Amino acid sequence: MYIGDYLGRRTIYSPDALAVVDTGKTPELRLSFAQLNERANRLANALRAAGVDKGDRVAMLALDGVEHLDLLCACGKLGAIHTALNWRLHWRELQQILADVTPTVLLYDDTFRESVAQLAEAETPVRHWIHLDGAGISGSRDFNALLADSSPDACFREDLRDEDIAAIVFTGGTTGLPKGAQISHRQIAWNCLNTVIHDLGRGDVYLNVFPMFHVGGLFVYTLPQVIMGGTTVLLKRFDPDQVLRLIQRERVTVFAAVPAMYQMLAQTPAWAEADLSSLRFCTSGGAPLPVPLVEQYTRDKGVRFKQGFGMTEFGPGLFALAPEDAIRKAGSIGRPNFYIDARIVGPDNRPLGPNETGELVLKGPSIASGYFNNAAAWGEVIDEDGWFHTGDLARYDEDWYFFIVDRLKDMFISGGENVYPAEIEAALYRHPAVFQCAVVGVPDPKWGEIGKAFVVLKPDQTASAEALLAHLGDRLARYKIPRHVEFLTALPISAAGKVLRRELRER
Structure with a gap:
């Protein structure tokens, strides 16, 4: 069951459709699916020439840009594993992560050249350094030159299976080093299906503001958009004024952010004149969306909000709250998406009834395939019946709407x-x-x-x-x-x- 060559398949269906608008480039980069697929083929061939094979990790340390999709899709063709690093970490923390996941190739942008220079002088498993822009460190290869010198011929593994790992995405790391959740091709497929049921459709234009080293940046809508044939607009980092301009200019239909971002958008001077009429809906997650903010967006701009809930280990599309419930069920994350089962349990794992507070546990086919090199930590969150323990205190009401009460560690x-x-x-x-x-x-x-x-x-x-x-x-x-x-x-x-x-x- 070969499912890793997302761009190869999409190029058959809609080669000339607009796939990506990368606004972080000068000039901006606008790529069709055929062009994006050629880039991924060239990168896959270059990585294979560097010795990258099925199951090998390839790391990236970069702000948001099309190169994240280039690498994810190139790795999908090879059966290799895309491993994006949190650019907020200190280089010594990154060194520890590299020692754990052992990538032999690291792609990076000029913003982090100083950290990469420190890593290159230290002991790491990396043998090939590739800079996306700028001059790069000594011995580093230029990404664009590498693509130009590589073959555009199709490059893929026919023996790829749905349980093979596509990406390692690191948890937030609130205590100690973050854990690397193993995202399989099976998990990607089920997440996409949940996202489509959640109301992503053909012809949507999505603006991504989440960092692409998180599931929010790669898997909330970005990769489902590739599978569905829609357009994704990228910017390097969240900027409220730029976001409002891009929604209007690109006629964005779907936008997602966390409440803090929505607050900043509504506070910027550009808010008053911003035209958000193209939006079918906005999605909010990460924390409860304050009701006054929902009311302001509806009053000022006619925006319909979906609210949801996700996590690294189980995919971003876990729960959804429909726009018509945004006020009536204020504070709720909604109901579980179609292929997600959810319970609230007490300390003894006994299922609790409506309006009883306990821990939220989950089960379903979009679960990760464990933590990389850390079976013990995975065993701590999966119980003997296969339920994933989220660490979130929650409850549900008589209508099966769920509410996050708090994190266990925040209480x-x-x-x-x-x-x-x-x-x-x-x-x-x-x-x-x-x-x-x-x-x-x-x-x-x-x-x-x-x-x-x-x-x-x-x-x-x-x-x-x-x-x-x-x-x-x-x-x-x-x-x-x-x-x-x-x-x-x-x-x-x-x-x-x-x-x-x-x-x-x-x-």
């Missing part, structure tokens, strides 16, 4: 009571002056832990700590109300747009 206990930061943050977002917020538990000699809120105010608004605490006092039980409020100019945000709570705790 804190104050005076013997469980406190869920997400609940407090949802209440804070109802204050008109709050732009962004995060609540963490901090040690307290009397209560064990108490809450501390970090708040970013809207540029044109003011509010005191006392006013915010009074606002919470009208909505929450006393034990849930933080004892301290600290105002910041910005929250620490990860490359995926999520709040880095560990940095707040370290403060």
Whole structure:
């Protein structure tokens, strides 16, 4: 069952259709599926000449660009494994990851030349360095020259099977080094099917703002768009003004982001004049989308929101909340997608009923194939019945809509009571002056832990700590109300747009 040559198959069906618009290039790069397939063939032949074979890892350290798709699809043809690295990590952390996954080839862009130079001088398994732009380090080969010198002939493994690994995608690494989830071709196919059922269609134009070293960047819509024959618009890094311009210029129909990004879009001066009429819907994930923000997008721009939930180990398309439920079921991640089974269980793995809070566990064919070189860690999250334990506290209501209460590790206990930061943050977002917020538990000699809120105010608004605490006092039980409020100019945000709570705790 050969399913790895996504671009080869798409080139048969729609060779001249626009596949990618890479706005990070000067001039911008607009590629058809036939052109994108030729690039992947040339890269696959070049990698094979460098000794890359089935099962070998090929690493990439780069901001978003078409080269991520070039490598993913070239690896798919060879049966090799695309391994994108988190460019936020220190080079010594990257060195440890390289020692674990042992790639012999590393592609990188000029932004990270200094880190790559450090890696090249250190001990790593990398033997071939390929720079995507700039001059590169000593001994590095130029990517575009490499493509030009390589054969465009079709290059693929006919013995590829659905359980072969297509990519290693690293988890967020909130404690210690991130774990590498093994993404099989089987997982990619099932994720695409869930995405199509989720309402991706022929002719869609998708703007990607997620970093492509995450499942959000590669697998939320980008690769399903290749399989479906749609267009994907890429930009190097999230920029609110550029995003609004591109939605209008490229007539984008599908857009996805995390709540922090949606907040920044609505705050930029370009928001007032932005034309978002081409959008069929926007998808939000990563955290609950504040209801006032949903109302603002609907009021100002007529945007319909889908909300969802995903994770590295199980694919991005796990749950979906339809636009008509955005207000009625505010805070919900929706219902499980068609080929996903979900339960809420207690500490003894006993399934819980409606409105009981426990851990969310999952089962289905879009699950990853374990952690690379870490069977012990995988064994800790898969129980004897095959359920994947997410580490998320959740509940579902009588209509089978699921709600994430919080992360197990984010919950804190104050005076013997469980406190869920997400609940407090949802209440804070109802204050008109709050732009962004995060609540963490901090040690307290009397209560064990108490809450501390970090708040970013809207540029044109003011509010005191006392006013915010009074606002919470009208909505929450006393034990849930933080004892301290600290105002910041910005929250620490990860490359995926999520709040880095560990940095707040370290403060």
